[in-house]
Amino acid sequence: MGSPESSPGASTALLTDHYELTMLGSALADGTAQRPCVFEVFARRLPDGRRYGVVAGTARVLDAIADFKFTDAELSQLESTAVVDDETLAWLAEYSFSGDIEGYEEGELYFPGSPILTVRGSFAEAVLLETLALSILNHDSAIASAAARMSSAAHGRPIIEMGGRRTHEYAAVAAARAAYLAGFATTSNLEAGRRYGIPTRGTVAHAFMLLHDSEEQAFRAQVDKMGADTTLLVDTYDITAGIETAVRVAGPELGAIRIDSGDVGPLARKARDQLDALGAKDTRIVVSGDLDEHAIAALRAEPVDAYGVGTSVVTGSGAPTAGMVYKLVEVDGRPVAKRSPHKESRGGHKAALRRHRGTGTAVEEVIYQADGQAPEPGEHDRPLQIPLMRGGQTVADLPTLDDARQRLRRALVSLPWEGLKLSHGDPAIPTLFV
Numbered sequence: 565m566g567s568p569e570s571s572p573g574a575s576t577a578l579l580t581d582h583y584e585l586t587m588l589g590s591a592l593a594d595g596t597a598q599r600p601c602v603f604e605v606f607a608r609r610l611p612d613g614r615r616y617g618v619v620a621g622t623a624r625v626l627d628a629i630a631d632f633k634f635t636d637a638e639l640s641q642l643e644s645t646a647v648v649d650d651e652t653l654a655w656l657a658e659y660s661f662s663g664d665i666e667g668y669e670e671g672e673l674y675f676p677g678s679p680i681l682t683v684r685g686s687f688a689e690a691v692l693l694e695t696l697a698l699s700i701l702n703h704d705s706a707i708a709s710a711a712a713r714m715s716s717a718a719h720g721r722p723i724i725e726m727g728g729r730r731t732h733e734y735a736a737v738a739a740a741r742a743a744y745l746a747g748f749a750t751t752s753n754l755e756a757g758r759r760y761g762i763p764t765r766g767t768v769a770h771a772f773m774l775l776h777d778s779e780e781q782a783f784r785a786q787v788d789k790m791g792a793d794t795t796l797l798v799d800t801y802d803i804t805a806g807i808e809t810a811v812r813v814a815g816p817e818l819g820a821i822r823i824d825s826g827d828v829g830p831l832a833r834k835a836r837d838q839l840d841a842l843g844a845k846d847t848r849i850v851v852s853g854d855l856d857e858h859a860i861a862a863l864r865a866e867p868v869d870a871y872g873v874g875t876s877v878v879t880g881s882g883a884p885t886a887g888m889v890y891k892l893v894e895v896d897g898r899p900v901a902k903r904s905p906h907k908e909s910r911g912g913h914k915a916a917l918r919r920h921r922g923t924g925t926a927v928e929e930v931i932y933q934a935d936g937q938a939p940e941p942g943e944h945d946r947p948l949q950i951p952l953m954r955g956g957q958t959v960a961d962l963p964t965l966d967d968a969r970q971r972l973r974r975a976l977v978s979l980p981w982e983g984l985k986l987s988h989g990d991p992a993i994p995t996l997f998v
Contacts, residue, residue, distance in 0.1 A: 577634040581695040589652040597688035602894035602913040605681035611883035615992040617674045620742040621704025662956035666949045671968030673975045679914045694890040706880035707742035715747030717861040722749035722870045727878030739878040773800040783813040793819035811842045820848035836867035920944040926978045929995045
């Protein structure tokens with residue numbers, strides 16, 4: 565799961581939250597800081613209208629934990645602002661996570677209550693990881709969950725992730741990774757390509773067209789440089805005239821045209837007829853412009869070959885966070901639970917398995933006490949958690965980003981057919997606590 569490059573910045577320590585240091589200082593003072601604890605990351609519910617969630621960001625969490633050490637500059641900042649006392653400051657100067665972590669693999673589906681990440685260690689060590697873990701998992705899982713819906717709606721047609729201009733510059737890189745994990749074919753984000761090995765693609769914007777004195781000059785410049793297999797943007801002025809000019813300049817071997825505005829369904833139909841009449845029968849049609857999973861599904865019957873998606877994917881298509889929480893569930897081997905109305909948690913260190921019919925269809929997620937008697941697995945059932953860290957060290961040979969892509973493909977195929985609907989409904993499979 566590890567990535568070639570860690571998150572931007574030399575340290576992740578101050579990505580923690582002030583209140584976590586308040587808890588740490590108090591626990592150090594009263595002697596409870598070293599009590600062995602178990603924390604779990606889970607979602608109480610799925611975002612409104614969603615029938616499944618996709619786990620993403622686990623590798624980034626592991627990288628961030630490995631980098632989670634307080635530098636001299638960060639310690640000086642905490643000291644000068646009196647955020648912590650001298651005892652806490654001295655403890656932070658030596659901090660390095662030494663506990664164990666297990667969790668769902670990236671690309672796995674999750675449902676309400678799924679123990680997505682389990683962190684075991686002293687209270688002091690584990691409590692500092694809450695904001696770090698949640699900020700990554702909530703963002704990446706939200707993006708991957710939205711992207712998976714879009715990929716399913718595209719029904720095998722490739723999608724280009726192109727949302728870097730619609731989100732924070734660092735979030736854009738993480739979003740490109742999550743979208744690729746969830747089935748997008750390529751990204752326009754070059755840093756994501758460098759850091760994670762994601763294929764990158766891109767064509768020109770309208771600025772390039774307007775730079776030239778005519779559409780033909782712009783097309784000719786692009787074709788001369790990039791070859792006839794490039795993608796020409798044909799909707800700057802008049803689409804019909806643009807397509808005619810594009811084929812005249814590039815010939816019938818033109819790779820693709822892109823339509824970025826208007827009612828793209830009817831426009832794609834007209835474009836296909838025109839391209840065929842001009843002899844460019846193999847020229848692909850790429851559409852973009854405020855697409856989401858519903859718009860992509862509506863275009864399924866149209867002669868569209870690929871989609872470009874930006875704003876909706878990097879903002880989670882209306883669900884910008886996965887709603888995950890990080891809760892203490894066990895202290896000294898004793899289950900503990902929050903009982904606040906509508907924010908209840910279930911105590912105890914838990915594990916999970918997913919039951920399947922012989923056909924491979926998932927029917928139930930079973931969550932049970934990890935230290936108790938595990939339910940008898942059926943022939944087609946499988947456990948959902950794997951070791952991720954042991955003794956503060958990342959486990960060797962964890963699944964790669966491409967492994968996660970394949971896992972998600974298999975997981976989506978295992979859902980009951982109604983689980984892939986874009987309409988509102990219950991989670992695709994029920995969660996059973998035993």
